[in-house]
Amino acid sequence: MSGAPVRTRAATDVSFSLAGRCPRCGEGKLFAGFLNLAPACDKCGLSYDKLDQGDGPAVFIILIAGFIVCGLALWVEVTYEPPYWVHVVLWTPLILGLTLGLLRPLKAVMVWQQFRMRAEEGRLDNG
């Protein structure tokens, strides 16, 4: 992160993170591709170098999508007892839709939270 964080109303609004906007100014683009972060904000210059969440969004997506799909699959199986191909036809598109659809917004929310909470890599204090 470069410079002191500038607190604005826009930057504290989660809707800007869902829209893929800069966590500091709320105007610049956060993403350079589908999931790749841009190197820096094109409006305020905030560097996104240290805003890396690793597998954080994937973990939440596994939990959310797994809960939804497993719950629905169990309900359909118990209620209708359909053949297995019905499960494949129903759940494959839902799994793909949920995982791909949630990945970018969840990554943006985590970047926003990381910036807002000033979270960074832990360091040993040897002093």
Ligand SMILES: [Zn+2]
């Ligand atoms: Zn910005």
